[in-house]
Amino acid sequence: MKPTILHPGITAMMNEQPKQQGISRRDLLASAGATAAGILLLNEVSAADNPAPHVGDRASSIKITGFKTYPVGSKTLLKIETNQQVFGWGEISQLPPTVSEPLMQSMFELLDGENPTRIEHLWQKLYRAHRDYRGGAFMLHTIAGIDMALWDITGKLHGVPVYRLMGGPTRDRIRVYPTPKAYKVPAGGPRPASGNPADIEPLVQAVKEARERVGKDGTVMFDAHCCLPPPMLIQFANAIEPYDVLWIEEPAVPGNIEVFKRIKQSVKVPLASGERDRTIWEVIPYLQERCIDIIQHDCAHGGGITQMKKVAVLAETYTVPLAPHSIASFIGIAASFHVTASIPLFLIHEYYSNDCGGTLKKSWEVDKNGDSSLPQGPGLGVEVDEAALAKMDPTKFKWPGQKNPDGSVADY
């Protein structure tokens, strides 16, 4: 006969432990005859026998059994399969599939047979598996795809959107750009360091025109794309002050925090960066040195949902909002949206509609004001037409690159 349940701790004690720390099961049974007596014993029960190890959960028996990859241009869509007919999708972004597919094949050794709901544990296992390969774009972009798929599985298993697993929604809508009222002016390729009026005036004019187009209630941003040499960027930034730009993006190439500090000391326009700063360890110097006003973390570049949430928490402590960078498909956007939906400090989300040739179906809508609803349904909230995906002829990845007029290599 099953004992009366007074408290999970008492029940566990009755089922499991014969005697520990001076309290026997017989003692407990005698005491548990009266509810009041049972309640009085709760503290001692907790001390004697923590019930946590005895509480099974719905996710305890699920295991990773396999994966499939589908290359689509510079992206690889990743499906992780389990022993419970639940599967998850992720996106390995901006890597040649000739790299991402064999890398995934190799890293699957670390995932095979693991419980996919142990997301933090598996992130650590992947990231720290080989001390010589830790970090870097190739590893982090691949871990991001895996991490998204694990969150998708876990959300589906519990029947909730991923943001419910991260504390629930902190907002009802996610503001996105570009829209007619929020426009980012591009730098348009490498610029010389000469700083002549002919170098700077066209960029200033483009910002001025964008401000006139969106009006006083619109938003203008400028993407320096790391291709304006710092002295010229400072000249330009000071010239666009009258146009109330929300940010200058990527004012310099990541790598030397002193360059960002120097620019920050000379520029009043807010500075944003982060699409190539992938982890909390790469982000924290900008915050500590107060040289970035907005963090543009990219979920698909930066280790997925797990790392993006941590970056957001780190930025929150410095009152620095996230304006997530994204050039991902609907899968990568969904992953980033779920984090965005669960954090307190957020500005605006980059968003380009990409359904990978009609193979992905999203669960949110962007309205005419540029406000997106939150993803719906369990997991990431993206349906994948796998049969259609398998039939797609993937375009070949091409390595980009930029040159200066004199033939030397340029940042872009």
Ligand SMILES: [Mg+2]
């Ligand atoms: Mg950018």
